[in-house]
Structure formats: structure tokens, C-alpha cells
Amino acid sequence: MTKSRKWPIIAVLAIALGGCKILPTPAEGDTAAAGGKFDPDAMVAKIWDAKVIPYLEQKAGPFAEVDALARSDAKAAGEKYGNPNKQANSPWTYAVRVDGKIVAANTKSRAASIDVDVDVDGDGKADLRAEIGPAMRGTALRDVLDFVNFNEFINQIDFAQYGKAFNTYADKTVLSKLPRENLEGHNVRLLGAYVPANGSDLPLLTPAKAEIGPSP
Amino acid sequence: MKLTRRLTMAAFAAALAMGTALPAYAADLIAIITPSHDNPFFKAEAVGAEQKAKALGYEALVLVHDDDANKQSQLIDTAIGRGAKAIILDNAGADATVAAVQKAKDAGIPSFLIDREINAAGVAAAQIVSNNYQGAQLGAEEFVKLMGEKGNYVELVGKESDTNAGIRSKGYHDVIDEYPDLKMVAQQSANWSQTEAFSKMESILQANPDIKGVISGNDTMAMGAWAALEAAGRKDVIVVGFDGSNDVRDSIKAGGIKATVLQPAFAQAQMAVEQADAWIKTGKGPAEEKQLMDCVLINAGNADKLETFALKQ
Numbered sequence: 001m002t003k004s005r006k007w008p009i010i011a012v013l014a015i016a017l018g019g020c021k022i023l024p025t026p027a028e029g030d031t032a033a034a035g036g037k038f039d040p041d042a043m044v045a046k047i048w049d050a051k052v053i054p055y056l057e058q059k060a061g062p063f064a065e066v067d068a069l070a071r072s073d074a075k076a077a078g079e080k081y082g083n084p085n086k087q088a089n090s091p092w093t094y095a096v097r098v099d100g101k102i103v104a105a106n107t108k109s110r111a112a113s114i115d116v117d118v119d120v121d122g123d124g125k126a127d128l129r130a131e132i133g134p135a136m137r138g139t140a141l142r143d144v145l146d147f148v149n150f151n152e153f154i155n156q157i158d159f160a161q162y163g164k165a166f167n168t169y170a171d172k173t174v175l176s177k178l179p180r181e182n183l184e185g186h187n188v189r190l191l192g193a194y195v196p197a198n199g200s201d202l203p204l205l206t207p208a209k210a211e212i213g214p215s216p
Numbered sequence: 217m218k219l220t221r222r223l224t225m226a227a228f229a230a231a232l233a234m235g236t237a238l239p240a241y242a243a244d245l246i247a248i249i250t251p252s253h254d255n256p257f258f259k260a261e262a263v264g265a266e267q268k269a270k271a272l273g274y275e276a277l278v279l280v281h282d283d284d285a286n287k288q289s290q291l292i293d294t295a296i297g298r299g300a301k302a303i304i305l306d307n308a309g310a311d312a313t314v315a316a317v318q319k320a321k322d323a324g325i326p327s328f329l330i331d332r333e334i335n336a337a338g339v340a341a342a343q344i345v346s347n348n349y350q351g352a353q354l355g356a357e358e359f360v361k362l363m364g365e366k367g368n369y370v371e372l373v374g375k376e377s378d379t380n381a382g383i384r385s386k387g388y389h390d391v392i393d394e395y396p397d398l399k400m401v402a403q404q405s406a407n408w409s410q411t412e413a414f415s416k417m418e419s420i421l422q423a424n425p426d427i428k429g430v431i432s433g434n435d436t437m438a439m440g441a442w443a444a445l446e447a448a449g450r451k452d453v454i455v456v457g458f459d460g461s462n463d464v465r466d467s468i469k470a471g472g473i474k475a476t477v478l479q480p481a482f483a484q485a486q487m488a489v490e491q492a493d494a495w496i497k498t499g500k501g502p503a504e505e506k507q508l509m510d511c512v513l514i515n516a517g518n519a520d521k522l523e524t525f526a527l528k529q
Contacts, residue, residue: 160390
């Protein structure tokens with residue numbers, strides 16, 4: 001009886017001491033909290049050309065390849081084309097490049113989008129949907145980056161604003177300059193990030209670079 | 217041999233001397249502290265955590281702070297006094313809670329936060345929260361679609377001291393404000409409360425009879441708003457909530473409220489207990505303090521699968 005009481009108490013002490021070592025010291029410094037005022041737009045503008053585009057160019061695979069691997073082994077695809085440090089419960093986000101043909105366009109909605117067929121021979125069926133703004137959804141561009149860590153932000157609000165700033169920047173510098181009329185049939189080249197299809201929806205790609213070619 | 221034995225005895229004596237301050241049942245108590253169970257969301261958290269704690273062989277001490285930071289502080293004292301090995305906490309304020317969690321940490325008790333964040337890192341052992349922004353965007357996108365990208369609408373906001381009230385509102389507006397033909401004619405806090413939402417909705421409706429939609433920061437407020445709209449014969453108004461409660465599920469199935477966003481509250485609470493158990497058994501915390509869990513849109517298409525804040529596969 002006495003013996004059985006002693007062990008748990010020692011265990012308590014050991015854990016209490018062990019616990020001291022485990023908690024990571026929050027890193028101050030080059031994160032969102034530094035420099036007083038939090039300015040996500042400026043933070044994104046600063047890294048876009050220097051880090052975001054090079055990261056996407058280096059990490060991205062052709063859509064057909066990425067999507068095939070994503071369907072058969074999401075984790076392997078995520079490690080190769082995505083951010084292996086992502087939040088455990090979040091879906092994978094993949095860096096991807098797209099060369100294809102626009103088969104449908106929805107430019108009536110503020111959340112405008114183009115549906116793209118990427119098959120080599122072109123079966124005329126859309127394989128993905130790319131958002132072209134100005135209203136944009138999701139945080140794919142933020143989530144694909146392996147150097148962005150939620151734990152470096154004070155709270156979800158800052159992290160969310162940071163995610164939104166990527167879409168704003170893409171819209172301002174790239175997507176708002178795309179043509180909007182008679183897009184069907186044009187060739188399109190995109191670099192960006194996407195989350196795999198949920199149910200019957202098409203995979204939704206958020207472009208960081210986009211070119212729409214002349215009418216064929 | 218003799219020396220070893222003597223040292224062992226000395227260690228036992230020391231442990232006993234320190235141990236006398238701890239009650240005998242301390243070894244296996246986990247405290248579970250949440251807001252009032254009047255909101256089924258918090259009840260689901262408490263039930264989920266308690267079930268998991270018992271399944272893992274712990275005794276559970278279930279307490280409610282009623283969103284009162286002073287009461288929460290007293291409950292943390294109670295947990296410390298009772299020698300809890302870990303605290304599962306859905307807290308009573310992002311700023312006010314930091315000191316209370318620090319107090320537990322200083323007493324050697326790790327806190328595993330669920331649902332709501334605090335404005336400090338390195339104080340809690342874990343902060344497992346729903347991705348409220350992602351969820352709010354899902355809800356807002358559905359709302360925009362249902363509204364046909366235009367019309368007057370009302371926003372009901374949650375309790376201001378709760379980070380989630382702000383983050384959901386921000387998530388809603390980051391989507392809705394992209395549509396200039398959607399006009400917010402009233403924005404009021406109903407403090408997560410069903411009765412408050414009912415009375416606020418009544419007066420908003422009197423001042424703005426031309427509203428087409430209501431987007432609400434949580435399900436209890438959505439239920440209050442819907443009851444007021446129904447009483448006024450305005451079942452045409454589109455209402456979207458947040459949480460994924462069984463009440464709203466039933467309303468969706470009956471053609472009332474149009475959509476909500478499920479937070480995996482039950483799974484989240486259980487995950488927190490699992491991490492507390494790992495800490496107690498191995499002294500190891502989770503790899504990351506802050507952990508986000510994604511939310512899921514619930515509408516007429518999948519409402520059938522929703523049960524007590526979890527989606528059946």
C-alpha cells in the first residue's frame with residue numbers, strides 16, 4: 001500500500017520537472033509580432049519576388065503529375081509538392097504549374113474563375129478551376145509555403161490577414177491585369193497552389209503567376 | 217547495494233515529504249473547464265473530454281466558468297488545489313486567461329486549451345482550435361451564393377472578449393465585402409446568446425424590414441434570430457450560422473436555417489485529452505503548441521450526417 005503510493009508521487013515530480021524542459025520558448029524576432037505594427041500586405045510584398053515565386057517555381061510540378069500522385073498518395077504528394085509542416089488536420093495544398101486551354105469562364109461573379117483543360121490532347125473537359133479575382137477564396141498560397149508557421153503569429157486573426165494578403169497581392173499585381181472577355185479557347189499558363197477537389201467540385205487553384213495567350 | 221538502498225530510501229522520504237502536500241487522488245485527475253453547458257457546443261466539448269479521460273483511466277473534474285474570468289481563476293485554483301495532473305480549458309477571454317494559465321503552469325500543471333486561443337505563446341502546453349477563419353469563409357461563401365451576390369443583410373456578432381467572435385466576423389467580411397451589392401444594414405453583438413439574438417433580431421427587423429439575409433457568429437444566435445424571423449412571418453430570410461449544432465441541423469432539414477459550419481468540437485476535446493495523457497505519461501508535449509482544425513460546411517446536402525458536433529463518415 002505504502003509502496004503503491006510512493007511511485008505515483010515520484011512520477012508526478014518527474015513529470016513536473018520534465019514539463020519544464022518541454023515547452024518551447026516563443027521565438028521573438030523576424031515574425032509577425034516584430035517591429036510593432038502588424039502589416040501583412042507589406043510582409044507579403046517583401047517576400048513575393050524574393051521567396052514566394054522562387055519557392056513555387058522550384059516546388060511545383062505539372063498539374064497532371066501532381067494530381068495523379070495526390071489521388072494515390074496525398075502524403076507523398078504533399079511532401080514533394082507542398083508544405084510538410086502543415087497543420088495536421090488541414091488538407092494538403094500543392095504547388096503546381098498548369099499549361100492548358102480555357103474551356104469555360106465565369107466572369108459574371110466577383111469571384112471570377114476559369115475552368116482549364118490540361119490534357120495533352122485536350123479532351124475539352126475541365127480538370128481544374130483557377131480563381132482570377134477580384135473576390136478570392138481560401139489561403140492556398142499561404143498554406144503551401146513551408147517557411148510560414150502559424151505558431152509565429154499572435155492569433156488566428158493575424159494569421160488569417162496574412163493569408164488574405166497573398167490573395168490581395170496576386171490580384172493586384174497579376175490577376176487584375178488578365179483579359180476578361182471571350183476567354184474560352186485561349187491557352188493559359190499558370191503557377192500557383194491548389195487544394196484537391198472536394199466531392200464533385202473541381203480542384204481550386206489560386207494563381208501567383210498567370211498568362212493568357214492570344215486567341216488560337 | 218546498501219548505498220543504493222539508502223539513496224532510494226532517501227528519495228522516497230523526500231518524495232513523501234513533498235508529496236504530503238498533494239492529495240492521494242492527485243495522480244489521476246484531469247480538470248475540464250468550459251463555458252456554460254447551456255450552449256450544446258460547450259457541453260459536447262465537456263462530454264467528449266470526460267469520455268476520453270475516463271477511457272484513459274483518469275478521474276474527471278468537470279467545471280464551468282460561465283465566461284467569467286474571475287470565476288475561471290477560482291476554478292484554476294480549485295484544479296491546482298485538487299492536484300489535477302492536467303487542465304483541459306475552453307477559456308473565458310484571450311487576455312484575461314493568460315495569468316490563470318500561467319498560475320497553473322507555475323504549479324506544474326499543463327493546460328490544454330481548446331476552441332479559443334489566448335494572446336500568449338509558451339504559457340499553455342497546447343492550443344487546439346478550430347480554424348475559425350477558414351470556417352467563416354466557408355459560411356460566407358455559402359451565404360453569398362444563397363443571397364445571389366446582392367441584397368441587404370444583418371450580422372450578429374459574438375461576445376467581444378472571445379477571439380472567435382472577431383475572427384469569424386473578419387472571415388465573413390473578407391468574403392462578403394468583395395461584393396459591393398451586398399449591404400450590411402445592421403451589425404450587433406448578441407453575446408452568443410439565443411434569447412439576446414431573439415430580441416435584437418426583433419428590433420432590427422422593425423427598423424429594417426427589407427433584409428434578405430442574416431449571418432450569425434454562432435448557432436445559438438442563429439436559432440434566436442430564426443425564431444424572431446419565424447414569429448414575424450419572415451421565413452424567406454436566409455440565415456447562416458456557425459458551430460454545427462443539432463438544433464441548427466434540424467432547422468436545416470426542416471427548411472429553416474440554410475447552412476452552418478461544423479467545428480469538430482467533440483474530436484477537438486478528445487484530442488486535447490490524448491495530448492494531456494501523453495504529457496502525463498511521457499512528459500512530452502505536442503510538437504506545436506498551436507494546432508488548427510479545419511471546419512466543414514453543413515447544408516441540406518450533408519445535414520443528415522451531423523450528430524453532436526461530429527460528421528458521420
